Amino acid sequence: MSRAQLATIYRNLEEYYARRDAEDGMVTSLELVWHGGEPLMQPPQYFWDTFADQDEIFGERPRRNAVQTNLMLLDEERMRLLVDGFDKVGVSLDVIGGLRVNIAGRDSQSKVIDNLRRLRAARQVGCITVLTARNVSAVEEIFRFFEQLDVGFRVLPLFDTDEKGQTSGLDITQQEELAALAQFADLWLGSDQMERPPAPLDEYAAVAVRHLVGNSGPVYRDRREWLPLILVNTDGECYTYGENYGETDWSIGNLMTTSLSEMLAGQTFERCASAAERRVALNCLTCPFFKACGGTFIAETEQRERDHDTQEAMTCMARPMIEHLTGRLRTVMPDLVRDRRARTLAAVTTDRQPA
Numbered sequence: 138m139s140r141a142q143l144a145t146i147y148r149n150l151e152e153y154y155a156r157r158d159a160e161d162g163m164v165t166s167l168e169l170v171w172h173g174g175e176p177l178m179q180p181p182q183y184f185w186d187t188f189a190d191q192d193e194i195f196g197e198r199p200r201r202n203a204v205q206t207n208l209m210l211l212d213e214e215r216m217r218l219l220v221d222g223f224d225k226v227g228v229s230l231d232v233i234g235g236l237r238v239n240i241a242g243r244d245s246q247s248k249v250i251d252n253l254r255r256l257r258a259a260r261q262v263g264c265i266t267v268l269t270a271r272n273v274s275a276v277e278e279i280f281r282f283f284e285q286l287d288v289g290f291r292v293l294p295l296f297d298t299d300e301k302g303q304t305s306g307l308d309i310t311q312q313e314e315l316a317a318l319a320q321f322a323d324l325w326l327g328s329d330q331m332e333r334p335p336a337p338l339d340e341y342a343a344v345a346v347r348h349l350v351g352n353s354g355p356v357y358r359d360r361r362e363w364l365p366l367i368l369v370n371t372d373g374e375c376y377t378y379g380e381n382y383g384e385t386d387w388s389i390g391n392l393m394t395t396s397l398s399e400m401l402a403g404q405t406f407e408r409c410a411s412a413a414e415r416r417v418a419l420n421c422l423t424c425p426f427f428k429a430c431g432g433t434f435i436a437e438t439e440q441r442e443r444d445h446d447t448q449e450a451m452t453c454m455a456r457p458m459i460e461h462l463t464g465r466l467r468t469v470m471p472d473l474v475r476d477r478r479a480r481t482l483a484a485v486t487t488d489r490q491p492a
């Protein structure tokens with residue numbers, strides 16, 4: 138995306154949120170996540186320029202920029218950008234598996250780990266580990282690696298990218314994924330050092346805690362009233378979270394050419410909102426955790442990450458893990474409400490505040 142295209146998108150967003158805020162007296166904060174491909178292949182000046190445009194266009198509006206990087210490139214300028222420019226930094230690191238190679242086909246991991254240690258000395262970072270056939274049996278090693286570095290991380294099962302040959306032989310079954318997540322959950326419960334479990338277990342654990350203490354969770358938010366997240370492709374086409382990203386008949390519109398208000402009033406957006414509601418109706422109405430959960434997991438899980446049972450009904454991958462955590466928390470944290478970790482998990486954030 139060029140600087141001018143990004144500025145067009147910012148103006149479009151600002152016009153929409155300024156109007157919404159004026160209507161209800163709230164202040165919407167924005168988080169812009171630079172993700173996909175490798176954002177740091179861009180010269181650092183690209184980001185400094187667009188941050189300057191954000192200052193001009195968004196003015197006082199609270200905002201944060203986050204970036205997800207493979208951290209292969211960490212020269213002085215990029216270090217400065219990551220420390221002083223971005224508000225949040227995520228690093229993709231599988232720890233075991235040798236999947237990330239440089240252009241000559243050599244494993245790049247030791248270089249990335251060196252870069253991570255340097256960056257960690259200068260600021261907080263989080264990591265993402267992709268679970269594949271090569272590392273799914275090394276859960277404890279992965280956990281101990283991040284525990285020792287004191288870095289929080291997210292576990293992401295490998296999904297089919299639709300690119301021929303890219304993932305063949307590396308995918309894991311649903312059972313392997315669940316077993317690995319359960320092991321991560323148990324390692325966290327046994328750890329004095331790791332404050333939060335690896336995501337997405339942190340969100341599942343929050344639901345389990347609310348369920349155990351009888352609290353309600355967030356009510357499932359109708360996307361027609363408020364859309365918390367928009368995925369923007371490099372051509373400006375936008376998708377809701379959970380629908381088919383990159384398939385143009387699921388695009389709700391183009392932020393470079395169409396106002397966000399028009400996009401949210403469009404037929405495709407209505408189709409996306411209905412599809413999310415249908416997923417929640419199919420999965421959540423009979424789920425014992427619905428009150429504590431709200432249904433967001435299944436509403437916002439991409440189709441390729443959703444699993445189907447033999448009747449082709451959708452099944453929620455969060456539910457068995459919440460069940461597992463509920464059972465384990467009952468045993469290891471009988472005094473749940475006063476437990477430090479339970480309090481951390483119950484913390485709720487929101488992207489809108491009264492003006």
Ligand code: SF4
Nearest residue numbers: 421424427430435453
């Ligand atoms: S089915 Fe999944 S998303 Fe729905 S309420 Fe249960 S745990 Fe939450």
